[in-house]
Amino acid sequence: MRFGINTLDDVAVTDKTVLCRIDINQPVDQTTGTLKDTTRIEACIPTIRELSDKGAKLVLLAHQGSDIEYKNFYTTRPHGAVLSRLLDREVRFIDDVCGPAARDAIRALRPGEILLLDNVRFVSEEQTLFELKLQLSPEEQAKTLLVRNLAPLADLYICDAFAAAHRDQPSLCGFEQILPSAMGRLFEEEFCAISSLMKRPERPCLFVLGGTKINDAFLMMDRVLQDAVADRVLAGGLAGQVLLWAEGRDIGEPSRAFIRKQGYEALVETGRELLAKYGDRIETPVDCGTLNNGERREYRIGDIPQDALILDIGTETATAWQERIGTAKTVFVNGPMGVFEDEKTEKGTRMIWDALGGTPAYTVIGGGDSITATKKYGKTGFINYICTGGGALIRFLTGEDLPVVRALRHGSAIKQKE
Ligand code: 3PG
Numbered sequence: 001m002r003f004g005i006n007t008l009d010d011v012a013v014t015d016k017t018v019l020c021r022i023d024i025n026q027p028v029d030q031t032t033g034t035l036k037d038t039t040r041i042e043a044c045i046p047t048i049r050e051l052s053d054k055g056a057k058l059v060l061l062a063h064q065g066s067d068i069e070y071k072n073f074y075t076t077r078p079h080g081a082v083l084s085r086l087l088d089r090e091v092r093f094i095d096d097v098c099g100p101a102a103r104d105a106i107r108a109l110r111p112g113e114i115l116l117l118d119n120v121r122f123v124s125e126e127q128t129l130f131e132l133k134l135q136l137s138p139e140e141q142a143k144t145l146l147v148r149n150l151a152p153l154a155d156l157y158i159c160d161a162f163a164a165a166h167r168d169q170p171s172l173c174g175f176e177q178i179l180p181s182a183m184g185r186l187f188e189e190e191f192c193a194i195s196s197l198m199k200r201p202e203r204p205c206l207f208v209l210g211g212t213k214i215n216d217a218f219l220m221m222d223r224v225l226q227d228a229v230a231d232r233v234l235a236g237g238l239a240g241q242v243l244l245w246a247e248g249r250d251i252g253e254p255s256r257a258f259i260r261k262q263g264y265e266a267l268v269e270t271g272r273e274l275l276a277k278y279g280d281r282i283e284t285p286v287d288c289g290t291l292n293n294g295e296r297r298e299y300r301i302g303d304i305p306q307d308a309l310i311l312d313i314g315t316e317t318a319t320a321w322q323e324r325i326g327t328a329k330t331v332f333v334n335g336p337m338g339v340f341e342d343e344k345t346e347k348g349t350r351m352i353w354d355a356l357g358g359t360p361a362y363t364v365i366g367g368g369d370s371i372t373a374t375k376k377y378g379k380t381g382f383i384n385y386i387c388t389g390g391g392a393l394i395r396f397l398t399g400e401d402l403p404v405v406r407a408l409r410h411g412s413a414i415k416q417k418e
Pocket of ligand 1: 065167389
């Protein structure tokens with residue numbers, strides 16, 4: 001048991017029907033029905049292999065995309081094929097989540113066999129909207145269709161989805177209310193590594209923020225600066241733009257409109273409060289990259305043309321931040337500096353990742369885009385810790401007890417039947 005949660009060493013799985021929630025959420029090419037990346041699938045292989053080797057009748061539950069981000073909302077069928085290839089053993093797939101077909105397939109499992117169910121978010125109760133609007137109590141989670149239909153067929157629940165540990169949804173928090181539970185090897189590794197690191201980061205400790213999902217980033221900034229976990233925050237990506245706006249700098253109407261469209265305008269006020277409290281420890285970009293007729297143009301903040309959209313940090317900013325990364329002892333990075341998929345707007349991200357690859361500091365990156373950038377710039381072997389979770393890592397760093405961690409503690413206290 002670690003942090004009040006059972007590990008795989010604490011539970012009996014042989015001949016047991018085990019529900020195992022994994023996070024294999026990956027970018028999908030829907031025209032070819034293939035996955036653009038398989039990092040998260042690779043990361044949960046040790047848990048799956050161990051459970052199957054020990055003779056569990058293994059049922060895998062996973063989500064893919066979400067209904068509010070429809071481009072990646074897709075079946076988990078291609079994930080099953082990748083799992084089969086990586087494990088070099090059959091992984092059955094059924095295009096059902098908790099209906100009669102899925103339940104029959106679960107009942108038919110023999111020890112060591114593996115079954116992957118379809119995208120759990122095809123079941124409406126599982127939708128991401130839970131996160132935004134509805135909050136179910138633990139008792140209510142246990143009454144959801146998914147839990148009602150699958151829990152009676154299972155002996156044990158295992159969660160290996162650290163990347164989704166901030167989501168309060170039935171497949172993640174419901175089964176622990178009634179089934180004995182444990183965390184998988186990936187969850188254990190990620191949760192324990194990040195927990196220990198946060199307690200004693202070597203200083204100076206630098207946080208580099210980027211990306212476009214910044215809801216929790218502001219909460220996290222407050223926390224890590226207040227607790228002095230972070231000595232300094234470098235804010236790129238959308239967080240940097242919101243903070244520039246909060247500083248009263250003119251970032252141009254297209255960037256302000258984009259921030260409004262993402263629903264982040266309210267963060268400008270939060271940004272003002274953060275700057276008032278910790279202004280000397282938060283750095284915003286001094287210049288930025290934009291596209292003009294398809295060509296990269298850089299401007300100092302304050303000189304941005306009114307029709308230009310900020311798509312990257314500028315070279316002067318990236319150079320100064322490279323130096324900060326080079327002299328830090330611990331560096332956390334979450335999210336790219338801009339639109340790094342396009343070669344015209346990748347320069348800031350590439351320079352930051354070059355610095356990460358060369359610094360003697362202990363480096364930690366988190367999240368899907370950061371992992372993609374790490375691969376793109378050939379830095380995988382040079383980053384000390386790569387966490388599959390992006391949103392989960394940020395939420396964890398806010399100091400909040402993650403919903404799945406809470407639920408797993410509850411399920412760890414439920415005794416297994418002989
Ligand atoms: C992620 O990609 O961060 C996790 O898989 C959680 O996905 P979500 O943000 O759609 O809940």
